[in-house]
Amino acid sequence: MRSSSRFFVPGILVAICAAGISAQSPIPPKTVTLSKPSATLADVLVEVGRQTGMSVEAVGVDGQTPCPVTLYDSPLWVALDKVAEKTGTRVGLAKQGRTIQLTRYSGPQIAAASDGPFRVFVKQVQCKTDFETGKSFTEVTLDVHWEPRFPVFRIDGQPTITAVAADAGAVPTATTSRAKTPPAGFQYTTTIRLEGIPRAATKLTKLAGSFTVTASARxxxxxxxxxxxxxxxxxxxxxxxxxxxxxxxxxxxxxxxxxxxxxxxxxxxxxxxxxxxxxxxxxxxxxxxxxxxxxxxxxxxxxxxxxxxxxxxxxxxxxxxxxxxxxxxxxxxxxxxxxxxxxxxxx
Known part of the structure; x- marks a missing residue:
């Protein structure tokens, strides 16, 4: 069983699906193309705004930070994760997802994935023990957000988990519900519960699934x-x-x-x-x-x-x-x- 007192709040996002997971999203993502070895962070963010119509703020970061990133028809979130990796920053959100930010970060690396104009990343991992049932379990908090240019009217309260695995030979199980909920703004946060993770495990090697959303392109x-x-x-x-x-x-x-x-x-x-x-x-x-x-x-x-x-x-x-x-x-x-x-x- 895992400890009841440990938790992990991740920051920078590195496990990126470069082309998106779905073959084609009903709402195509905005894309960015850029190749300028001498570019600064400010240069890149200006170009991202020009090509996508969405501004990105650099918060607490010198705009003259070198950012020699090469992008070719990259979906917005994929592009920003690459920029974050180059500049020691992370993608952040403010005002319920209406404002996109890059903020300074030097913490541990975690997983993120993009699918068209949507992005999912791990916000927090926490191990708990229920002393009424005697069971230990792990909670994984996921943040879902989308380009702040189109409305999403409902989303699964929790994702359908299709695959989950941990090291140390563990095969955890997930308990989720598919009741739908209206999100606020342009992001949604939810927590899923995983059981069967042994103390010897150091990481989840895979967590895959899907959220169903109802949205309008514009x-x-x-x-x-x-x-x-x-x-x-x-x-x-x-x-x-x-x-x-x-x-x-x-x-x-x-x-x-x-x-x-x-x-x-x-x-x-x-x-x-x-x-x-x-x-x-x-x-x-x-x-x-x-x-x-x-x-x-x-x-x-x-x-x-x-x-x-x-x-x-x-x-x-x-x-x-x-x-x-x-x-x-x-x-x-x-x-x-x-x-x-x-x-x-x-x-």
Whole structure:
């Protein structure tokens, strides 16, 4: 049995799947191509931002640190892990995954894997003993994050484990649940429980599995001229149809109603939602002033949505030049994120 008091918090990520595990992700990753032997870290991060549209911050690291990295059509996370290896840093996240960072690090090496625009890495390993049952077990905490440019609406609460092995001849077992959960922001952290690891084991030689996610490749931007009284306006993008009904004045508010129709999508339970990222903005003719709703009602029924947004009365929206900006997800896709992590140190 393993000790009940040891734990390990890993940092730098080295076991990288260079081309991603899946043959092709339904949401392709942003890629980076770069070959400049004299490049500094600042040079590389500027180029990463230019090619992917996502900025990466260097925190506590000199931007003039040499970074002679060669990248060819490398997925973003693979590219950043290579940059981290060259510069003695690690990939970090802030603001629920909305901000990508490289931070100084000199600690132990651990495993990470990328699959398309997703990345999975080991955040912590801890050995425990349950004194009620007398059982000892090991908890492995995994962090899943994705490029902060598209929404994920649900993810398996724990992964399906397809393979796990340790040195010292051990064949551990994993206990997980596949109940789905809505992540916050652009990352998700979960812990899995492993049993059957002997004290003589020094590392997990392999931990492989998958998370199933439901996501959208991007948010679709719709822009409507405010329709005249008694008329409606309909627009379509990527198979998604949005109809804006005439604005109504209700008490001291303007009310906008939109009907959305989607092609066939993954089924959601009544308590789940895929419209949490929908946003509406009322834009004045000068384009300088934008008004957000003071309240809303959004009802999803199968592949349809009825969305009502109420705006505090600005100048009359029936006037010429007023527009409504509306963001809604592209059709949803459901697919697995596969990972294979190797040589995870045990405490």
């Amino acid at each position: 948010m679709l931007p719709f822009v409507f001229d405010i329709p005249a009284a008694g008329t409606t306006t309909k627009k379509e993008q990527d198979g998604v149809t949005v109809t804006l009904k005439p604005f109504k004045k209700v008490d001291d508010k303007w009310e906008a109603e939109l009907d959305l129709h989607y092609p066939k999508q993954p089924e959601f339970e009544s308590f789940e939602s895929w419209v949490t990222e929908n946003r509406a903005r009322l834009v004045a003719p000068d384009k300088a002033k934008k008004f957000t709703p003071v309240d809303d009602e959004v009802i999803q029924r199968g592949t349809g949505v009825i969305a009502i947004y109420r705006f505090q009365s600005p100048p009359p929206v029936a006037g010429k030049g007023w527009t409504l900006e509306y963001d809604t997800p592209a059709p949803l896709v459901e697919f697995p994120i596969r990972f294979e992590l190797k040589d995870i140190p045990l405490p």
